[in-house]
Amino acid sequence: MFKIQTMVPYNMSAEFFLFYTNVPNDTRATALEILQIAFDQSKFTTKLIIPIERDVFYLYNFNLYPKEKKYCAAHPMLTLINTCYHGVFTKRVYRNNYDFSRLNCTIPVIMMEIPPFVITPNDGLEVLILKEFERRLNVTFEKSMNSMSGSWGMKQPNGTWSGLLEQIYIDPFNIGVGAVSLKEDRLIDFDYTTDYFSESMLFVVPTADRVEEWKLIMIIFSWSTWLVLFILFVVISVLIWIASNVEELVTADDRNLTTFGSAMLLSLQVAIAFAVDKQPRALANRMLFITYALFIIIVSCLYQSALIDILTNPQYQHQIKTYEEVVDASIPLGGSSEYREIFNESDKVLYDKYVILSGENAVYQVAKGAFITISGEFYVKFISGTPEVTHQDGTSKIYVIYDDVVYIDTFRIVFSKNYVLKKQFDDIIDGLLTAGFIAKWTQYYTNQYRPADWKPMDYEKSTSNDVVLTMRHFEGSFALLLFGLVCGLITFGLELILYKFNKEKRRYLIQRRWKKILVARRVFNRRFLH
Incomplete structure (x- = not known):
């Protein structure tokens, strides 16, 4: 032994x-x-x-x-x-006697259906790489295809492996292809080629639903803006009503505004840009009326222009766009069990709400609005033009959060430790990368299912013109309104002061006149009656 x-x-x-x-x-x-x-x-x-x-x-x-x-x-x-x-x-010893360009043998390969890396046994990015191996090494691959419902597997407590890696672990002459990631626990029992592709792993969320037609008129302004406009309408009505009930300031033509209902009707006519039946005559009411009318003219122009845009362009509800919104979303996060471990230490909230989807295409579930998932950018672009993730009008059912990259993943071909053809595989992959063949194949699969008029999926760009007007958009008009209100209050105060002054002046003149009359009467009585 x-x-x-x-x-x-x-x-x-x-x-x-x-x-x-x-x-x-x-x-x-x-x-x-x-x-x-x-x-x-x-x-x-x-x-x-x-x-x-x-x-x-x-x-x-x-x-x-x-x-x-x-x-x-x-x-x-x-x-x-x-x-x-x-x-x-008798002969030279220090030479490798293997001619790797003339192997003439078969290599069993375990394939996982992971589009666009492995679409079918004869189609996919990694399948093209295998074809280069066949051509340059004179080998034949005996392919064993497995559906997406399978898994590469994880290491078991007893040291063995589950999933497809178990087949490579048991039979060291098998190799595995299908978007295999390099993981630390696999390095003990398995080896990899040099990485041939890397991509960003991103959150994929459902696109926001379209706003119902009956809500379109209301979404032009934010709710806070509508509230401020309503409060302003009430305030103007109250001011007109108060000014109309100050007897000293009201002319005969303003007597119809002494009730609060009539004052509110006047403000409403101005608010909806409707012609008023009677214009106020008092200076204070006129100042309020003109200022409020100018403000409403500006608001009406903004509202009408936004209304035209909203009626001619699709409007959507709030779109999930950030990592924080993914955490707070009511939609569950789901996908492969491998992705769940990413959040085991980094984010316990996402780890706890993560749902393992076995036997289902996670991105298709996102398109149905049922889940949020993690997927590679390459795969999302590959399926971006397919009916499963596209509405009939050509808009996408999924939205990719590019600004918050979950992590960067690299993909390789996996085989047993110290695999005899590792160096030859690495050399071929390095040559394909240097010559740009893998980049060319990647572009081919990215555009494979896209129609000729397809445009990049850019939700932010497509909705950038659909802006809900907020208080920030009315700063100029509110400044004008505030200036008019201040002028109206000043005018109102001056009118009161002037009225009091004139009233006291008339009172003084009347008293003085009466004094003269009384004096004249006493003189007359004294001269003619006595």
């Missing part, structure tokens, strides 16, 4: 030599047993030096790709590659 110490060489392409000191009875059987142990530990480049006689040694290794075998490196064949006589090899 032989044992080789478990180790992971730094350079997986380096030659790994073993020296067996004893002369065995059965050289081939001993060599086969030792090399099989090395092979099981993924030391594929192992060479064994074993003595035949005192000064004669054989050099054995495994031929990983014999032509009569099907799977690459699955059934290695013991091969005598060199002989050493008196310390000298």
Whole structure:
């Protein structure tokens, strides 16, 4: 029984030599047993030096790709590659005797249906990469397709793996494709190619519902603006009513405004830009009337222009656009179980409200308005033109929050630790990245389902003209109204002061006249009656 110490060489392409000191009875059987142990530990480049006689040694290794075998490196064949006589090899030893460009074998591949990475066994971004492997390495992939309802799996407490990774863990000659992410707990038992694609993982939320038609007239102003306008209407009515009941200031024509109902009717006629039947004559009422009318003219112009825009463009309710709104939303967050662990330490609120959706397309559930989910930008763009996420009028059913990136994910091809073709796969992927082929394929799948007149999904841009008018938009008109009210109050005060002055003046003149009359009467009585 032989044992080789478990180790992971730094350079997986380096030659790994073993020296067996004893002369065995059965050289081939001993060599086969030792090399099989090395092979099981993924030391594929192992060479064994074993003595035949005192000064004669054989050099054995495994031929990983014999032509009569099907799977690459699955059934290695013991091969005598060199002989050493008196310390000298008959042939060159320090070279890799594997021609990776002429493998002529089959590689079993576990595929997860994750569009657009793997759409079908013959279509998808990663499928194109596999085709390059086939062409350059002369290999054939035996594909095993799995639906999106599956999972790559997680490590179990007993050290094994669940999901599709279990198949790679059990059979180290399998490889896995389908948007496989690099995760720390997987690095112990699995290896990856260099990353060929990275993307932002974003929140995908339902688009806001359209506002009902009967509400369109009301949404032009915010509720606070409507409230201020109503309070202002009542205040103006009260001021006109008060001014009309000050007997000293009212002319005969203003007697019809002495009731509060008539004053409110006058204010209402001005508020709806309707012609009034009688104009006020008193200076204070005139000042209030003119100021309020100018203010209403400005408000009416703003209202009418906004009304035209609202009636000709679709209007929506409030759209969820930020991370904070996702947290506060009544819509549950759902998706893959892998995404739930993201919030385990960062956000307990989202972690607790997260719903695991198994066997369902999470983005399609978002399009139905049932969930908020996390998805990659590439996938969202890929399905952006499909009927499942698009209304009949061409508008999208989903909204992507680009400003709050959840995290950046990278995707690779996964296989067992120390996989023999890792270096060859990495070299091909690096070449495809450098030449721009992967970027070109990415653009192809991004535009695959989009109609010719498709425009980028930009909810913010499409609704930027649909602005609800608030108090900020009326600062100028309110300033004018305030100026008019101040002038009206000043005029009202001056009129009262002037009236009091004139009243006292008339009273003084009358008293003085009466005094003169009384004096004249006394003089007359004294002269003519006595």
